[in-house]
Amino acid sequence: MKQDMMAEKGNDKMLTVKELSVSYQKLRVVFDVSLEIHAGEVVVVVGRNGAGKTTLFRTIAGFLSQDKGSIFFKGQDIGSLPAHEVALLGLKYIQQDKHVFADLTVRENLELGSYATKDYDWDGVLELFPKLKTLMDRKGGNLSGGERQMLLISQSLLGKPDLVLMDEPTEGLAPHVITDLKSAFKKISQQTTLVMIEQNLPLTAEVADRVYAMKEGKIVAEVSHKQDIQELTFERYL
Amino acid sequence: MNKVFEYVRGPVVLVILIVIARFLFPHKMTFFFEISTFAIYIMANDILYGYMGMVSFGQPFYLGVGAYAAALYLAHVGHNPLVAMGLAILAGIVTGLILGPAFIRLRGDYYALINAATCAMGLFMVEKVMLPITRGDDGLWYRSRMHATPLLDLRHPNDVFWFTMIILVIVLILYTWLDRSTLGACFRAIKVNESKMKFLGYDTFKIRWIGYTLMCVLAALAGSMYAINYGFVNPSLTEPARAAEVLVATLLGGPGRIFGPFCGTAAFLGIKDLVSTLGEYKYLTFLARWELAVGILTIVVCFKFTGGVWGTVETLGAKLRAKTRKFTAETPS
Numbered sequence: 001m002k003q004d005m006m007a008e009k010g011n012d013k014m015l016t017v018k019e020l021s022v023s024y025q026k027l028r029v030v031f032d033v034s035l036e037i038h039a040g041e042v043v044v045v046v047g048r049n050g051a052g053k054t055t056l057f058r059t060i061a062g063f064l065s066q067d068k069g070s071i072f073f074k075g076q077d078i079g080s081l082p083a084h085e086v087a088l089l090g091l092k093y094i095q096q097d098k099h100v101f102a103d104l105t106v107r108e109n110l111e112l113g114s115y116a117t118k119d120y121d122w123d124g125v126l127e128l129f130p131k132l133k134t135l136m137d138r139k140g141g142n143l144s145g146g147e148r149q150m151l152l153i154s155q156s157l158l159g160k161p162d163l164v165l166m167d168e169p170t171e172g173l174a175p176h177v178i179t180d181l182k183s184a185f186k187k188i189s190q191q192t193t194l195v196m197i198e199q200n201l202p203l204t205a206e207v208a209d210r211v212y213a214m215k216e217g218k219i220v221a222e223v224s225h226k227q228d229i230q231e232l233t234f235e236r237y238l
Numbered sequence: 239m240n241k242v243f244e245y246v247r248g249p250v251v252l253v254i255l256i257v258i259a260r261f262l263f264p265h266k267m268t269f270f271f272e273i274s275t276f277a278i279y280i281m282a283n284d285i286l287y288g289y290m291g292m293v294s295f296g297q298p299f300y301l302g303v304g305a306y307a308a309a310l311y312l313a314h315v316g317h318n319p320l321v322a323m324g325l326a327i328l329a330g331i332v333t334g335l336i337l338g339p340a341f342i343r344l345r346g347d348y349y350a351l352i353n354a355a356t357c358a359m360g361l362f363m364v365e366k367v368m369l370p371i372t373r374g375d376d377g378l379w380y381r382s383r384m385h386a387t388p389l390l391d392l393r394h395p396n397d398v399f400w401f402t403m404i405i406l407v408i409v410l411i412l413y414t415w416l417d418r419s420t421l422g423a424c425f426r427a428i429k430v431n432e433s434k435m436k437f438l439g440y441d442t443f444k445i446r447w448i449g450y451t452l453m454c455v456l457a458a459l460a461g462s463m464y465a466i467n468y469g470f471v472n473p474s475l476t477e478p479a480r481a482a483e484v485l486v487a488t489l490l491g492g493p494g495r496i497f498g499p500f501c502g503t504a505a506f507l508g509i510k511d512l513v514s515t516l517g518e519y520k521y522l523t524f525l526a527r528w529e530l531a532v533g534i535l536t537i538v539v540c541f542k543f544t545g546g547v548w549g550t551v552e553t554l555g556a557k558l559r560a561k562t563r564k565f566t567a568e569t570p571s
């Protein structure tokens with residue numbers, strides 16, 4: 001199915017970033033970054049801490065404004081749109097911090113995802129993470145790291161976004177949780193385009209169709225050959 | 239139907255309790271009126287502080303908007319207290335719509351201080367700038383201009399009490415609905431993680447603006463009820479120093495809880511009343527200043543009972559239910 005999706009939309013540019021530069025006040029952290037994401041792909045951005053990956057994602061998601069460059073999503077210029085409008089266009093961003101709404105129950109957290117997008121069909125996400133069914137009345141603050149990540153992903157998938165940006169979704173999680181998430185990513189990628197920041201290279205090798213390597217605010221390599229992705233090491237590119 | 243009952247049950251029980259108390263202590267009717275009106279004022283503050291985490295040091299300004307809108311109408315234009323109340327609500331909406339877009343851009347201490355500044359300016363306006371129509375520190379008197387209203391004559395304290403009970407039950411039902419609605423969840427979610435709300439697709443600016451306007455409307459409503467009940471307003475109602483009372487009552491009751499504002503108000507005004515009464519006795523004159531007792535209680539709440547009175551009641555209730563369940567499970571059938 002994914003192959004069909006990619007074959008059908010292989011040349012469809014889902015996201016195009018051109019010569020994007022971003023600064024925090026006078027400190028520039030992203031320099032002329034360009035990348036293209038096609039429909040149905042799983043793209044992973046790798047890089048050491050401070051390479052500018054999160055800044056790049058937050059800018060694409062509309063939370064930071066760029067100094068220069070352009071961002072096109074499904075052919076529409078989203079460079080000047082605020083975060084909530086970008087999300088409603090179908091580009092969701094899952095932050096690195098794994099913060100759910102701690103005072104709200106799992107059900108209320110999901111409802112917040114539903115109300116924004118008017119998508120009340122939870123079957124898909126609960127099929128992806130059946131464990132959430134048993135946690136519906138538990139407060140978000142009482143969930144484990146893995147459960148919180150499941151909830152965050154589920155919330156973001158409501159509204160059936162075309163592209164999901166995930167910022168280090170497996171950071172700090174136990175190996176068996178990462179295994180569960182890995183299979184979830186594969187299922188999610190059948191329906192939507194995934195762009196992730198990851199430091200976990202074995203996971204990257206398993207799920208990625210393409211990898212961008214970032215160093216000091218710049219894209220220093222684009223790896224698309226499966227063999228090269230599997231041999232990816234920090235030493236080689238970063 | 240069950241859902242409607244859930245929303246109505248608590249507010250109706252509470253108002254029935256106030257009515258019973260009013261008959262048990264008939265000489266305390268004004269006190270019960272004050273608790274009810276002040277509770278609406280505290281609910282207004284709780285929307286911003288308890289639900290959305292925005293602390294304001296200028297709440298008396300919003301109370302004053304409603305009080306003076308009603309008072310100016312009754313003193314200079316018309317005679318109908320219900321119209322005065324409607325105008326006060328309208329003034330609250332207009333205030334929220336005009337000031338909201340500017341104020342809610344600010345966060346934390348800046349938001350708190352811009353409200354304090356606005357409150358100080360409001361006081362200056364009614365004391366000095368608008369002196370010809372507000373009569374400054376002398377205040378506005380208009381009871382004799384008020385006409386009778388149908389069903390309940392709002393010129394009489396007894397009828398004002400019943401009218402206040404009706405308003406209180408309506409406000410409490412709406413407040414319960416708000417607490418359990420999507421809007422209420424959005425308010426609480428913004429307090430915890432506003433950027434996450436944006437990434438989910440919510441325009442958090444609009445949500446905060448709605449919250450701010452609701453606060454203005456409720457505070458203005460409370461102000462108009464004061465104005466109608468006493469037939470008099472003066473600038474002391476809008477003094478910035480009185481902002482602390484609002485925050486203390488909100489804290490005492492338990493921020494972000496349906497019955498928190500009412501419990502906070504009852505605790506705050508109750509202690510004031512009790513301590514002032516005790517202070518009249520020969521050896522307890524040192525208690526005549528209620529600020530000492532309220533201050534000590536506030537410190538205790540801040541350190542030990544952050545959920546306030548209602549939060550503590552909820553916690554105890556949950557513990558009791560858990561114990562009862564455990565006892566039932568252990569008891570052989």
